[in-house]
Amino acid sequence: MPRPTAAQFLYGSATVVFSALAMLLLFRTEPGVGLAVVCTASLVLGLLVAMVLPARARTVRRAAPAARAHRTIEDVEIATARQERVGEHSLHR
Structure with missing residues (x-):
């Protein structure tokens, strides 16, 4: 298994940090089961x-060379x- x-x-x-803060502020949970959830x-x-x-x-890296090509x-x-x-302009002169 590759390392992160x-x-x-x-x-x-x-x-983790921002979603926990958002859910705690949004649901105003009390200590106990709500906090664990x-x-x-x-x-x-x-x-x-x-x-x-x-x-x-990986998807972005694969798409980038194709877009450049x-x-x-x-x-x-x-x-x-x-x-x-x-070339056409030079012939008409």
């Missing part, structure tokens, strides 16, 4: 965020069209 990255720790921890829910949410992060990062092809087509237009 720093980004996974950061996003997971931030999710909020803490458990925020931990599960933090784990979920930390586990989904690597899959999302697509832009490069468009740039070449635009440059070729410009050269053809410049």
Whole structure:
């Protein structure tokens, strides 16, 4: 099993802290069962965020080169069209 990255720790921890605070403020729970439910829910949410992060990062990394290649092809087509237009203008002079 691969070790968690720093980004996974950061996003997971931030999710736990902020979701726990939000739920505590939103539901105004009293000490006891409500507090345990909020803490458990925020931990599960933090784990979920930390586990989904690597899959999302791989998807973004895979899409980026394809997008760059697509832009490069468009740039070449635009440059070729410009050269053809410049050539046409020089023939008419």
